[in-house]
Amino acid sequence: xxxxxxxxxxxxxALPTLLGQAPARIPTGxxxxxxxxxxxRKAAEQPEAKAIYTQGVAEGxxxxxxxxxxxxxxxxxxxxxxxxxxxxxxVRGSDFPNPEIAREIxxxxxxxxxxxxxxYRIPVVFPSDHWQTVMPHExxxxxxxxxxFWSQYSPDGQVRHCMRHAPVPVDDTGxxxxxIFGGRKTVPREENGGICNPESCPEYQARQCNLTGRFxxxxxxxxxxxxxxxxxxxxxxxxxxxxxxxxxxxxxxxxISGFLGRDRTTFFLTKVLKEVPHIDEQGRAVRVPQWIxxxxxxxxxxxxxxxxxxxxxxxxQARLVTQVVENSHMPTDVVDAPAEIGEAAQRPGRPxxxxxxxxxxxxxxxxxxxxxxxxxxxxxGWRVNPHGxxxxxxxxxxxxxxxxxxxxxxxxxxxQMA
Numbered sequence: 001x002x003x004x005x006x007x008x009x010x011x012x013x014a015l016p017t018l019l020g021q022a023p024a025r026i027p028t029g030x031x032x033x034x035x036x037x038x039x040x041r042k043a044a045e046q047p048e049a050k051a052i053y054t055q056g057v058a059e060g061x062x063x064x065x066x067x068x069x070x071x072x073x074x075x076x077x078x079x080x081x082x083x084x085x086x087x088x089x090x091v092r093g094s095d096f097p098n099p100e101i102a103r104e105i106x107x108x109x110x111x112x113x114x115x116x117x118x119x120y121r122i123p124v125v126f127p128s129d130h131w132q133t134v135m136p137h138e139x140x141x142x143x144x145x146x147x148x149f150w151s152q153y154s155p156d157g158q159v160r161h162c163m164r165h166a167p168v169p170v171d172d173t174g175x176x177x178x179x180i181f182g183g184r185k186t187v188p189r190e191e192n193g194g195i196c197n198p199e200s201c202p203e204y205q206a207r208q209c210n211l212t213g214r215f216x217x218x219x220x221x222x223x224x225x226x227x228x229x230x231x232x233x234x235x236x237x238x239x240x241x242x243x244x245x246x247x248x249x250x251x252x253x254x255x256i257s258g259f260l261g262r263d264r265t266t267f268f269l270t271k272v273l274k275e276v277p278h279i280d281e282q283g284r285a286v287r288v289p290q291w292i293x294x295x296x297x298x299x300x301x302x303x304x305x306x307x308x309x310x311x312x313x314x315x316x317q318a319r320l321v322t323q324v325v326e327n328s329h330m331p332t333d334v335v336d337a338p339a340e341i342g343e344a345a346q347r348p349g350r351p352x353x354x355x356x357x358x359x360x361x362x363x364x365x366x367x368x369x370x371x372x373x374x375x376x377x378x379x380x381g382w383r384v385n386p387h388g389x390x391x392x393x394x395x396x397x398x399x400x401x402x403x404x405x406x407x408x409x410x411x412x413x414x415x416q417m418a
Contacts, residue, residue: 026127026134026216029226030101032119033090034293035083037063043080048073053081060102062094085291087271088118089230101224108221123266124217127227129257131245137213137238139196141203149189149203151196162189162196213238215295220266230269230293236276237293244295251301260299262377263416268296300416350386351393359396363403365410373410 043049049070056066063081070080091106093099110117126134139151152163166185169178188194192201203209214231218224232238244267249256259266272294275287360370374382374392382388399406 027226028216028229029098029224030096030228032105032122032228032230033063033092033095034230034232035086035291036090037067037081038084040077040080040082043070043074043077046074046077049077049080060092060094060099062092065094087273087291088115088120089122089269089271091119098224101222104222105219109219121268121270122217122230123220124215124269125220125259125266126217126257129249129255131242131249131256134216134256135213135238135241135245136216137211139198139204139209140212141209149209152186160196161194162192162201163187163194164189211235211238215241215269215293217267217269220264232293234290234292236274237295240292241295244297248297248299260297265299268298270294270296300412351389353383353389356389356392356396359393363396363400363406365403365407369410369414373413376413 039049039053043053052069052073053066056069067081070077074080091102091110093102096102105122106117106119109122110119111121112118113120128134140147141149146165149162149164152161153159154161163186166187168180168184170176171178198204198209201209210233212231212233214229216227216229218227222228245256248260252260270293271291273289274292276290276292278286278288280286356374357367357370361367365373378388378391382392396406399409
């Protein structure tokens with residue numbers, strides 16, 4: 001069966017190779033935790049358990065390592081740690097190949113809100129325009145050492161299958177396993193016909209199979225070639241994030257990767273206290289307060305829409321240029337741009353700064369205000385760069401018949417800088 005090729009922003013297509021053609025995966029190099037683990041009430045009654053836990057937290061050890069130390073010292077305690085929902089994210093050096101990254105994150109973005117120096121809000125940049133790639137998630141049931149069952153959608157996205165690892169094949173004698181190329185194979189689970197249906201799944205009903213997901217991102221100012229991850233098991237957090245991803249993508253022509261504007265605005269991951277509906281053991285609907293991960297996008301929506309309009313106008317302008325070049329018998333270096341529509345004059349081959357300022361003034365934009373806007377949009381180098389002046393001239397042409405809209409665009413840009 002043919003597989004779709006997925007492209008990560010800024011990368012190449014996932015072409016078929018000897019190792020197969022798999023969906024794009026983003027390598028990770030560190031984990032930020034959504035909360036903390038604390039001793040159970042029974043474990044907290046043991047002085048030795050309290051000492052092991054306190055020492056492990058002080059040393060910055062992972063909660064998995066602390067739990068393992070507790071199990072070795074006090075084997076009679078089963079599951080001595082339980083998760084606790086807190087308003088901050090946990091950043092520990094033991095969760096990073098390079099512990100210095102954890103220190104840098106806390107130094108740059110940590111805050112003290114009365115409970116110590118904590119990470120409450122993370123600026124994030126996503127490396128792909130596919131939200132499924134930057135927020136992978138699944139239903140999964142784990143044994144002590146490996147994943148037993150997990151959900152996986154069919155290539156058309158219409159059917160959710162329940163998958164498991166295939167049995168290790170043996171040779172004709174039945175005594176020797178066959179060496180497998182490319183890792184263990186996966187097959188649909190036989191017991192349920194290979195269909196993932198949580199309502200009829202014994203593992204899900206026994207709380208052995210649960211929803212798990214993670215955000216994959218980069219943090220501005222943190223040098224790492226691999227992405228960082230933030231795991232979550234919250235259905236509400238992931239559902240709300242999908243809505244934010246889709247809303248931003250709609251305003252940015254399908255893009256969620258990179259910075260969200262020329263002012264280098266980013267998404268933010270933070271936590272908000274919400275009352276979450278919950279069905280208790282008696283089947284009653286109750287609401288409980290929880291700190292939920294929230295994806296924020298503090299952007300000027302009008303600026304995003306303007307940027308999208310500029311991109312579309314540039315594409316249309318490029319198409320018109322191509323048509324003129326294809327239909328012209330002149331050399332391509334003679335044809336600078338198509339003729340303007342209406343009263344606008346043809347673009348000069350190398351517009352000067354004075355020509356640009358005069359044209360802006362003729363559209364009702366004061367020369368000084370236009371210069372300040374252009375410096376912000378293209379950097380001060382546009383004044384001496386012929387290509388930069390050409391781009392500025394092309395923008396003036398696009399808005400020549402809409403001077404009011406152009407003035408509004410300029411005011412919006414300059415107000416953001418104020």
